Amino acid sequence: MIDESLVAQARSGDPVALEALLHAVRPDVMRRCSRVLPLHQDAEDAAQEALLTIATRLDSYDGRGSFAGWVAAVATNTARAAYRTMRRRAVESGSAEPPERADPRTTSVVAGTRLDVLEALDRLEHDHPAAVRAFVLRDLAELSYADVAAQLDVPVGTVKARIHTARRHVRENLRPADNFSSAPRI
Numbered sequence: 001m002i003d004e005s006l007v008a009q010a011r012s013g014d015p016v017a018l019e020a021l022l023h024a025v026r027p028d029v030m031r032r033c034s035r036v037l038p039l040h041q042d043a044e045d046a047a048q049e050a051l052l053t054i055a056t057r058l059d060s061y062d063g064r065g066s067f068a069g070w071v072a073a074v075a076t077n078t079a080r081a082a083y084r085t086m087r088r089r090a091v092e093s094g095s096a097e098p099p100e101r102a103d104p105r106t107t108s109v110v111a112g113t114r115l116d117v118l119e120a121l122d123r124l125e126h127d128h129p130a131a132v133r134a135f136v137l138r139d140l141a142e143l144s145y146a147d148v149a150a151q152l153d154v155p156v157g158t159v160k161a162r163i164h165t166a167r168r169h170v171r172e173n174l175r176p177a178d179n180f181s182s183a184p185r186i
Contacts, residue, residue, distance in 0.1 A: 007067050011058050018058070022051055028068070029054075029075040036079035036118070036140065042086065043079070050078035065143070065150035072141035073151060080136070083118050120173035124166055134159050135166030 002024055009017035029050050034043040053074050061070045125132040137148040138159070148163075149156045 002067050002071075004067065007058075007061070011061070018055060022055060025054065025068075025071050026051060028071060032072060032075040032141065033079040033082075036076060037083060042082060046079040046082040047075070049082065050075040053078060064153065065147040069137070069141065069143040069147040069151060072143060073137055076136055076141045080118065080121065084122070116174055117170070120170045123173050124169050128162075128165055128169055131162040131166035131169070134162040135170070138163050139167070 002021070006017055006021050006024070010021045026047070030043065030047040033046040033050065034040070037043040037046055054071060057074075061067060121132060121136070124135065134148055134152060137143045137151055138145065143151065145156050145159055145163075149159045152159065
């Protein structure tokens with residue numbers, strides 16, 4: 001739990017308080033980035049970027065919802081943005097387009113699942129843009145419905161409806177592909 005007075009001091013420009021605040025949130029930021037990105041180094045890079053965002057955009061935290069929820073949202077969104085950037089760079093550099101689904105013969109279960117979820121989120125963002133943010137805040141950043149509603153400035157009922165739509169869409173996009181049904185079981 002982050003002391004709100006520390007947040008207030010950091011927001012007022014106290015560099016010692018800012019350093020203490022960043023030190024306090026770093027483990028949670030790293031944990032959240034690691035849950036999204038399959039490689040440790042990528043998660044470390046995203047965590048550093050998220051901490052920089054927190055430090056430079058602290059004034060954008062307006063007190064709606066909890067500070068921990070705001071940090072969770074920043075970390076999760078930064079990790080998702082890092083994935084999209086890595087994917088775009090791979091395509092631009094001439095690397096093959098990533099497969100539609102992770103190949104279980106060459107990808108670890110954990111990494112494949114994370115990549116599948118990130119791909120499903122990209123499709124969700126394209127098909128249901130209003131639902132993706134609520135889904136990310138609730139299911140990836142693990143905020144309460146009330147905190148998600150506060151972050152998005154919408155009623156809780158709207159949040160629940162968006163999350164329902166998002167979960168259905170993501171679930172449909174995570175169904176196993178037929179072309180891997182013959183893959184050896186481990």
